[in-house]
Amino acid sequence: MLRERERGLEVLLIALKEGRVWSLPKGQVEQGEHHPQTAVREVREETGIQAEVLAPLGSIRYHFTVKDEGIQTTVTKEVYHFLMAYLAGEPTPQKEEVDGVGWFPVGEALRRLSHQNERDMIYRALERWEALPQRPTPTR
Secondary structure (H helix, E strand, O other), X not given: OEXXXXXXXXXXXXXXOOOOEEEOOOOOOOOOOOHHHHHHHHHXXXXXXXXXXXXXXXXXXXXXXXXXXXXXXXXXXXXXXXEEEEEEOOOOOOOOOOOEEEEEEHHHHHHHOOOHHHHHHHHHHHHHHHHXXXXXXXXX
């Protein structure tokens, strides 16, 4: 999620795990949804921000292990990312899942992100943003 301000581009990030992890908003596809719809819904739910999808950026596949009643299971997830533009709203974290949310200048967002694959998505987003024939109107 990008928005253009008079002083430059900003990236919307969420904080997880009591602020120890900074990430891009993401979530589960609900029945009947397509990935772009999921992206818009999840950004709104997790951050309070209304957005529109401008272009696909690709996906990130990752694995993690969960332990339940002594049994370890490896879970594989694939997250689809999109270049999205800000429409409206103020950053408000979803209390059940997100510890914080904020807009950050691109350089700071890249430093804050906890995972390289998400930094790579920001670089893709910046390339796509610059290639847009008409960028969204800057906000104050």
